[in-house]
Amino acid sequence: MFAVIKTGGLQYSVAEDQVVRIGRIEGEPGQIVQLDTVLMLGGDKPELGTPTVAGASVAVEIVEQSRGPKVIAFKKRRRKNSRRKRGHRQDYTVVRVSEILTGGAKPTKGPKPKPAPKAKPAKSEQADAA
Numbered sequence: 001m002f003a004v005i006k007t008g009g010l011q012y013s014v015a016e017d018q019v020v021r022i023g024r025i026e027g028e029p030g031q032i033v034q035l036d037t038v039l040m041l042g043g044d045k046p047e048l049g050t051p052t053v054a055g056a057s058v059a060v061e062i063v064e065q066s067r068g069p070k071v072i073a074f075k076k077r078r079r080k081n082s083r084r085k086r087g088h089r090q091d092y093t094v095v096r097v098s099e100i101l102t103g104g105a106k107p108t109k110g111p112k113p114k115p116a117p118k119a120k121p122a123k124s125e126q127a128d129a130a
Contacts, residue, residue, distance in 0.1 A: 001043035003100045005035050005058050014058060014097045024091035027062045030111045032098065034059050041102065059107035060095040067091055 002015045008023025027033050038056040041047040047056070068090040075084045098109045 001041070001100055003038050003042070003056070003058055004040040006037040006039055007035055011039065014100075016097055016100060018097045019063065019094065020060075020097065021066075021092050021094050023093070024065065025062070025093050025095075027093075029062050029064050031062050032059055032107050032109075032111060033062060033095075034101075034107060041100070053102075055102060055104040057101045057105075058097060059099040059101060059109070061098050061111045063094040063096050065091070065093055 002013055004011055004013050006012075007025065010023065012020055012022060014020055025033060035058045036052075038053045038058060039049050039051065041053055041056055047053050049056075071088050071090075073084075073086045073088070076082070096112065098112075099107055101107065
């Protein structure tokens with residue numbers, strides 16, 4: 001099953017357990033946020049919204065808050081001694097889709113646990129002596 005959601009003026013086609021970079025939304029990493037603007041539900045029985053699907057929402061887990069690369073806007077008017085340089089970095093939120101909900105249901109899944117860090121191999125005493 002997939003859904004088409006709208007957030008930040010853009011539309012995204014998402015499926016469960018997919019990681020998507022969307023425009024900034026409020027929240028801390030690990031928090032579950034519900035996005036209510038679902039334009040379409042797809043799968044065995046597709047549903048189109050007019051303009052949104054009633055009772056449908058998408059639960060997402062915030063993975064991280066980040067910023068995009070710097071974009072430089074440089075304007076120069078020749079022979080006029082006029083130059084302007086501006087930089088901009090867009091704020092983004094990386095989210096993982098945890099559930100696609102219908103019928104006004106509330107999210108049931110919590111955030112995914114972080115993977116355990118790998119143990120470093122123990123150093124042998126013979127390697128230190130050499």
